Amino acid sequence: MKKNQLRSQNWFGKSGKDGFLYRAWMKNQGIPSDFFEGKPVIGICNTWSELTPCNAHFRDLAEAVKKGVLEAGGFPVEFPVMSLGETLIKPTAMLYRNLASMDVEESIRANPIDGVVLLCGCDKTTPSLVMGACSVDLPTLVISGGPMMKGKWKGKDIGTSDVWRFAEAYKLGELSQEEFVEAEACMARTQGHCAVMGTASTMATMVEALGLSLPNNAAIPAADSRRKVISQLSGRRIVEMVQENLTLSKILTREAFENAIKVNAAIGGSTNFVIHLLAIAGRIGVDLSIDDFDRLSQDIPLLANLQPSGEHFMEDLYYAGGLPAVMKQMLEHLHKNTITVNGKTVAENVTQSEIYNSEIISSLKNPFKPNSGIAVVKGNLAPNGAVIKPSAATPALMKHRGKAVVFENIEDYHAKIDHPDLDIDENSVMVLKNVGPKGYPGMAEVGNISLPKKLLEKGIKDMVRISDGRMSGTGFGTVVLHVSPEAAAGGNIALVQNGDWIALDVDNRSLTLEVSEEELENRRKNWIAPNLNINRGYVSLYITHVEQAHLGADMSFLKGKSGSEVARDSH
Numbered sequence: 001m002k003k004n005q006l007r008s009q010n011w012f013g014k015s016g017k018d019g020f021l022y023r024a025w026m027k028n029q030g031i032p033s034d035f036f037e038g039k040p041v042i043g044i045c046n047t048w049s050e051l052t053p054c055n056a057h058f059r060d061l062a063e064a065v066k067k068g069v070l071e072a073g074g075f076p077v078e079f080p081v082m083s084l085g086e087t088l089i090k091p092t093a094m095l096y097r098n099l100a101s102m103d104v105e106e107s108i109r110a111n112p113i114d115g116v117v118l119l120c121g122c123d124k125t126t127p128s129l130v131m132g133a134c135s136v137d138l139p140t141l142v143i144s145g146g147p148m149m150k151g152k153w154k155g156k157d158i159g160t161s162d163v164w165r166f167a168e169a170y171k172l173g174e175l176s177q178e179e180f181v182e183a184e185a186c187m188a189r190t191q192g193h194c195a196v197m198g199t200a201s202t203m204a205t206m207v208e209a210l211g212l213s214l215p216n217n218a219a220i221p222a223a224d225s226r227r228k229v230i231s232q233l234s235g236r237r238i239v240e241m242v243q244e245n246l247t248l249s250k251i252l253t254r255e256a257f258e259n260a261i262k263v264n265a266a267i268g269g270s271t272n273f274v275i276h277l278l279a280i281a282g283r284i285g286v287d288l289s290i291d292d293f294d295r296l297s298q299d300i301p302l303l304a305n306l307q308p309s310g311e312h313f314m315e316d317l318y319y320a321g322g323l324p325a326v327m328k329q330m331l332e333h334l335h336k337n338t339i340t341v342n343g344k345t346v347a348e349n350v351t352q353s354e355i356y357n358s359e360i361i362s363s364l365k366n367p368f369k370p371n372s373g374i375a376v377v378k379g380n381l382a383p384n385g386a387v388i389k390p391s392a393a394t395p396a397l398m399k400h401r402g403k404a405v406v407f408e409n410i411e412d413y414h415a416k417i418d419h420p421d422l423d424i425d426e427n428s429v430m431v432l433k434n435v436g437p438k439g440y441p442g443m444a445e446v447g448n449i450s451l452p453k454k455l456l457e458k459g460i461k462d463m464v465r466i467s468d469g470r471m472s473g474t475g476f477g478t479v480v481l482h483v484s485p486e487a488a489a490g491g492n493i494a495l496v497q498n499g500d501w502i503a504l505d506v507d508n509r510s511l512t513l514e515v516s517e518e519e520l521e522n523r524r525k526n527w528i529a530p531n532l533n534i535n536r537g538y539v540s541l542y543i544t545h546v547e548q549a550h551l552g553a554d555m556s557f558l559k560g561k562s563g564s565e566v567a568r569d570s571h
Helices: 016-024 058-071 093-110 125-134 162-171 177-187 199-210 225-244 254-267 272-284 290-297 314-319 322-329 346-350 410-416 517-525 537-545
Strands: 041-046 075-080 115-120 140-144 151-153 156-158 375-379 382-388 399-407 429-432 464-467 479-484 501-505 510-513
Touching: 041 058, 041 093, 041 225, 058 075, 058 115, 058 225, 093 125, 093 537, 115 125, 115 199, 115 225, 125 140, 125 199, 125 272, 140 199, 140 225, 151 177, 156 177, 162 177, 199 254, 199 272, 199 322, 254 272, 254 290, 254 322, 272 290, 290 375, 290 382, 314 322, 322 346, 399 410, 429 501, 464 501
Parallel strands: 041 075, 041 115, 115 140, 375 510, 399 429, 429 464, 464 479
Antiparallel strands: 151 156, 375 382, 382 479, 399 501, 501 510
């Protein structure tokens, strides 16, 4: 390839048979010849699917992107990739995040694309698309689908976090089946992803904090016309990025990742942020560890009053000033000169921002909560680390010692949890095993397991819960997650027995199983690794090659990038 030559010209710029083949069949879509004569080809990577309700409006967004690309002199081409619908896919969308990233990577590399716009919304669609794009490293810009409008039910604002409250009320007979069904329709009443600071909103915040989207991308509601406007402007900008050769690796520096971690602390983002950002860093080649999340979060208070850590919703954040207003408040903690996709620095993007509602966005001097971010606890129960979200936990349980009540897997939990003879009280520590990357497989969002009915009836609302799985970003409670190594990989969590004492001390970052090493070794001799009897296909490949949670749960063979070069022609 000649210097500064458009990558797409290796297809469309050829003469003879090869050029004929590459151009002729594209022309059956009514594309004029001059589109093939040096216009930057912009791939619009679309995760639209009716099986991914959060992304069901993406066809409209893609049309807005196309307008912007055409206005800027580019050649837009839309293509589909695997779409991961968090609410429908079994056993968990996380199982397929890495597969979707492979689809994205190979689709971009194999086709005549000069720059990429990623249309992301539902939880795993954002990290999977960014991971795949990082492994190719072309000029890339992200557009999020936006949050749905907050729900309205019986005169109250509701969102996804209320699902967990409704479920407990239903369990106690405080909600009828008819009310439960009515609330369903009242909660998800517009297009878009979860209205709270769940994982989807956290991912949208993440890409804006990393500098991968235009300012205000994170919070514009999906139903707001300004979501189409930012999509059209993004279409214009990606053409300029190609001309500037502003690739992902020039934006995703170590400093950009540090900014994202600090912003995630300030907005009370999902614990899933850890596992996805680690995977993205592994693809782009930035040295990031689980300890960085704890260290970089410690001095950042919670500035955004959003569910599940607070009271309000993503649309409220947008009306209050959006993510730029939050970042302006914490600018002294950020790397101000990191470059973003619009060619401006972080500081340039946020310095003119204002707070319009201080109840929703607070200041460093008067924060919404002093504790934020993600704490990483370690000890013999989690030698490689586990995570907890202090802003969504019960302060009184942040230092706690109790006897373990063990569930060997999710089926064991469902069979026992509401049995009247279950030996459990409010001081117990619930331990759920074999829900990690290999054990589920896919590391499902079952970590915030519900409390026993008999304790809910006593008015108990929270307990310490520990697992090697994940928790929905919409969830809350004193929940220790991502224990590494997981039970299925032979981690010490596999050896916990009923009645063992466990001590959690978040301030001192410790999680201790009070059992001697000698006793643990004796137990390990009798431990038998679970056999899921999965011997073929992608899931078998995943179980064999997936890394542990503290490394991002990517596949070992997908780390790093292969670049964009394709040497051989197809005919």
